[in-house]
Amino acid sequence: MKVFWFIPTHGDTRYLGTSEGARNADFDYFKQIAVAADTLGYEGVLLPTGRSCEDAWVVASSLIAVTQRLKFLVAVRPGLSSPALSARMAATFDRLSKGRLLINVVTGGDQAELEGDGIFADHDTRYRITDEFLSIWREHLSASHHGDTVDFEGDHLRSKGGRLLYPPVQTPHPPLWFGGSSEAAQDIAASHVDTYLTWGEPPDAVEKKIAEVRARAHAKGRELKFGIRLHVIVRETEDEAWAAADRLLSRVDEATISRAQAAFSRMDSEGQRRMAALHGGKGRTRAELEIYPNLWAGVGLVRGGAGTALVGSPEQVAARMEQYANLGIGTFILSGYPHLEEAYRFGELVFPRLPGYVRQRIEAPLSGPFGEVVGNSYLPRVSQS
Template structure:
């Protein structure tokens, strides 16, 4: 499978290094950051889900109006919109984009964050609900007759949608490291998404997902936030400066220390990495996972563009075909990735596919 590279967009300038600025919804910024990713050669951009931020459906609808090539990945939490309505909303957005939409399903790993939107289901229930939600959505998209369903969370009668996705369905991205998450991924995921863990840890998760899927094909996505420099020393100096800026932001917000570790299993895994060592696999930098409480995509490959690209190729060798890359300074970093990293990564990937570059087929456990 060819390499797919996904970036990330927001409705306003924001990062882990600077406080948000301006209005919560800035159409000009959506246009700028979407075009920056399209110009940089990304395949898709992801609109995330936050309980305090602009609605991702509308962010991507605006992005699709200004970018005519790049694809879109929408993060969506089941539980707040009925699956029949979600099926129509997603199909409508996919039609608006000309068939460029994929869906990233986020069941939710933090109880307190779920309660902000009125969801009091526990962790296990959220994953059972996601399973049922995706069953209904896909039935609505493929149905030749009205759909009725009675389950634990949803009861619908004679549901029908006149609008369907351009290609009949949408690619489903799914993440989560708990056993409940793996069960849902095994049944529904087209692409299983992991955060930026070392090679051996990543390979172990891939094996778990494949075992759970019992032969159903699943692609894999690996997330990272590369930090580049003209020399390796410059890259590491930049990484340490990024950490200082993040800590300064926390101090400016009145935080007494680092962000507390999150409840989600993925957050706990990333915190565990930061405690194992600040640098793993030669250049996987874990310090920011410790600063940010393991939340989100918070590890970084650090080095020259070629060093980072070759490190990423090692994940390709263990069957990772998708990468979600975002920078610490989102707009300038997207442009830098387009100049320095993405063309080199694609060229080296093509050489590896043709046998002109040798990479290890399997990582050696630490």
């Protein structure tokens, strides 16, 4: 089980849907979160992309030198930059970070945003462009290890004598991650990517999606890994966690929710449609927004994309994660508000309750002593609870 955290390049807050309690999205804050994630034992961090965010590549590059093991899941946007340029950027980042780059392929589902960036293709055409983009991108990076050139003739993209002089550290290229719920998106995943990502739907929906994508990949002779994107609200008791969920929405008004839902409804993203269907754009209470035990759809009232959170005690959150893991989910990409404090809270409360991977990282030999000395003479024992 691998656990990632999130760099909030669109800003951070204590209360969703309002500027009250908001924090500046600046380098010092991003660095604090990245260093915390690195030292706490998170596998990596996701950096979001889009016009509401600082540029993911620039931010991730600025964080290479302040971290040691942390991996960076950074977005490429097919159609926004050429596949050859994106491949060169990936190779450079991978070398400078000594192999710590992962690629998040984001085709996009907000037509207004895409047109503002100069992309006017419809939904299915965007995925055909993505298919050609990834064909060229993968070939450029693979060929760079042998000094070969790349020729490609597609309906939307071309390459003639394309060449990368400096290959990436990872072979044949940094791993590709991708999420999308439409049939066109699932075909892209089956053909190109290494890890398929789903947003945090209830386990039965996630199980069905995994089966569909896995079958498409098998038909092409490929095997995929699977990950899930969730928020998390964990406290020492269940009651405290649900109280924190209520506080997160306590400042948002109905007009803000209505505007957000209207904007989401104009998107042509199947994943966004599925997220919105989980809460219906209304409701504030736990009874209305808890769509599955410990799975809360409140974030999606005002936030696009990932809209659900695991809410509960450390034992409950760990148990729900293991339930998803048993379906085939190998990686959890998590976030919480505010992101700095929540990174520590999750690491301290949940990591010790997760199997294998994370436990080994945080229980590595340490220099000490750690914690207060009891009576000035001996160290307290680690709690076995």
